[in-house]
Amino acid sequence: MVLESVGATASSAGAVEAQAAATAFKLRLSEYAAPGGGEDARLGLPAHRDTSFLAVVTQNGVDGVEVEFGRGDGGWARPTLSPSSFLVFSGDTLKALTNGQVYNPLHRVVVSGDEARYSAILFSLPVDGAAVRPLDETVDGDHPAMYRPFDYVFCYLPENMTPEVMKHAHKLEAFAAVRTTTTASAP
């Protein structure tokens, strides 16, 4: 559905089917201990952008996910989620695939109160060896490719994911942005 919204259809060069075949899934279960004892809220997971296509998050009745407001200039929104709600984050891979059309927000986890927070996240991500690049349907003369093809598994190797890199607010841009250089003309 998201791919269709940027012009890829089931009939257009098999783009949708090809993506489905090149997608793997990873499930992560997390426990965030409560600070308790009247302690202040504390960071459970630093601000980051997901690297995946999509991440579907569900949790027990304890809120904690915060999402950047206004593309980074308006603080943090803290959605209230019922245990039957799902929060969906787009990640670097989906941003690259849609040539920047689908924004991937910064988010973090902040825990407070006396009750532990549990979350389950299903990530969809490219399979080993699949090159990620903007879909043909998203690139034209007015919208040149913003990202060069990259191997997700290679770029986001766990050993490359140092705490510094994990927290880097623009990993995709650092790994794969097409850089254009302009040469200043002589006066």
Ligand SMILES: O=C(O)CCC(=O)C(=O)O
């Ligand atoms: O545990 C959560 O609710 C979110 C965790 C998260 O953003 C992540 O693992 O990428």
Ligand SMILES: [Fe+2]
């Ligand atoms: Fe995340």
